[in-house]
Amino acid sequence: MPIDSNVVKKHFLFSLLSAIPERRGASFIGMQRWGFLAASIVVASCFSMLCYVYFNVSQQYSEFIVGSIAWRHENKFHDYATLFCLVATFFITLTFITEIAARLKNSISSHAEQRFHDVLIYSSALAAFWLTGLLTTNNSSLLLLKFSGLLILLTILIFTTFLFKDKYFWNNNDEFDEIYTKLYLSIFGSAFVVAAVSIGVNRVSALINNSYWFNIKTMYKWELSVVALTVILLITMIIKTKSSIRLGQLLDNNINISQLFFPIFFLILIPTPHQASGGLVVGTHLSVVGYSLIGLVILLAYFEIAVRFRAKRGRINDNPLVSFHRWVQLEFFYL
Numbered sequence: 001m002p003i004d005s006n007v008v009k010k011h012f013l014f015s016l017l018s019a020i021p022e023r024r025g026a027s028f029i030g031m032q033r034w035g036f037l038a039a040s041i042v043v044a045s046c047f048s049m050l051c052y053v054y055f056n057v058s059q060q061y062s063e064f065i066v067g068s069i070a071w072r073h074e075n076k077f078h079d080y081a082t083l084f085c086l087v088a089t090f091f092i093t094l095t096f097i098t099e100i101a102a103r104l105k106n107s108i109s110s111h112a113e114q115r116f117h118d119v120l121i122y123s124s125a126l127a128a129f130w131l132t133g134l135l136t137t138n139n140s141s142l143l144l145l146k147f148s149g150l151l152i153l154l155t156i157l158i159f160t161t162f163l164f165k166d167k168y169f170w171n172n173n174d175e176f177d178e179i180y181t182k183l184y185l186s187i188f189g190s191a192f193v194v195a196a197v198s199i200g201v202n203r204v205s206a207l208i209n210n211s212y213w214f215n216i217k218t219m220y221k222w223e224l225s226v227v228a229l230t231v232i233l234l235i236t237m238i239i240k241t242k243s244s245i246r247l248g249q250l251l252d253n254n255i256n257i258s259q260l261f262f263p264i265f266f267l268i269l270i271p272t273p274h275q276a277s278g279g280l281v282v283g284t285h286l287s288v289v290g291y292s293l294i295g296l297v298i299l300l301a302y303f304e305i306a307v308r309f310r311a312k313r314g315r316i317n318d319n320p321l322v323s324f325h326r327w328v329q330l331e332f333f334y335l
Helices: 005-018 034-054 077-107 110-136 143-162 173-207 216-240 244-269 288-313 320-334
Strands: 274-276 279-281
Touching: 034 077, 034 110, 034 143, 077 110, 077 143, 110 143, 110 173, 143 173, 143 216, 173 216, 173 244, 173 279, 216 244, 244 288
Parallel strands: none
Antiparallel strands: 274 279
């Protein structure tokens, strides 16, 4: 008996969608957790963008002349590759995210699965801002979309690492929330360290007329390298640590160490230098009082850090999350 192609297509689509429902549940998890769909769309968009850039290869034609495209030596291969990549990556990502969510619920708790969904929504927010700007302005930059995709992949990686620990590793839900919050603070803190060092090097280099300075591309390369090393370190830390209490202590140390570089941000109060003769030059210099005030603020910041570290050694409870929040407020106040 001949096989009906429509039946085969319907059966294939049903098999594909049957891999998406939540394990041990009959409901479609994409309808329950719409953040999984949003995150999958963002990841698929990022990968399709890469396909469009790197699959721009020569196309073979069956005829000698096929039109103006052949005359201009252009092709549509990357257009088709982008379409197939978008669809395939969406279903692969959605299936993978759904599987992680089901394992988090079964291995740890439903609270962990809910937090995974929430963080994916937060990570997808930048892509929503990018889409809004694309519809309302002429800005065609893909920076926000790329950053949103990186955050989503980072979230998937972190919560996948949590699967190496069972529910007995975590004492309660509040501790789980604190741990993953500290993980993100450690990652963002490492990025802030590179930004602070770049600002310090550029401002000091301009003041002493040194030719060495960090341009945007160099800073981005260092940012990606340091963040990648930090993520590898944190993943290793999660896998090797025997208790959640010890993991929290190690993350506290990472956050506190990163804050040692934050006072350098106050050097941004020095007027912005401009590039000239292969180096940076400060066009408008501050008075001696201005430079003295900047130095005083930096010294006070380090004094506050020293007092806090000493209080911690004296076993006085000082939450690094509160300290990190104070630093953010202080930076915005001065900048």
